Amino acid sequence: MKDVVLYGLIVAVVIASVTLYNKLEQIDTSIKGVEIQSIVSSGRAIYMPGNVCILKATSDISPEKMREFADACIKSHEDWLEIGNEDAIYNDGDTDSEF
Numbered sequence: 001m002k003d004v005v006l007y008g009l010i011v012a013v014v015i016a017s018v019t020l021y022n023k024l025e026q027i028d029t030s031i032k033g034v035e036i037q038s039i040v041s042s043g044r045a046i047y048m049p050g051n052v053c054i055l056k057a058t059s060d061i062s063p064e065k066m067r068e069f070a071d072a073c074i075k076s077h078e079d080w081l082e083i084g085n086e087d088a089i090y091n092d093g094d095t096d097s098e099f
Contacts, residue, residue, distance in 0.1 A: 039072040047076035 039045050046054040053073035055066060 035068070036072045036075045039069055040076060045069040045072040045076075047073050047080070049077070049080040053077070 040047065044056040048054075053070075053076070055069040055073070057066065061069075
């Protein structure tokens, strides 16, 4: 009987640990998303699809912050590409298009 209870407790702890890990991962992803949106909305990284990404580069910005700004541009580009969307229409600026 003790073995069954012990086994049940071990299973419960493993399930709780996996659930907690997944929730923490979701929270981390959400925090990164908020940080990226903050960078983009503040104008520290300005993404113009099909053209350029402009990063604020002053003497008070560390290399780590510049990496965060570049990550914000990369995320903006991923969003623009609409990965996995079969209906996406792309224009790289090479030709005129009418929408």
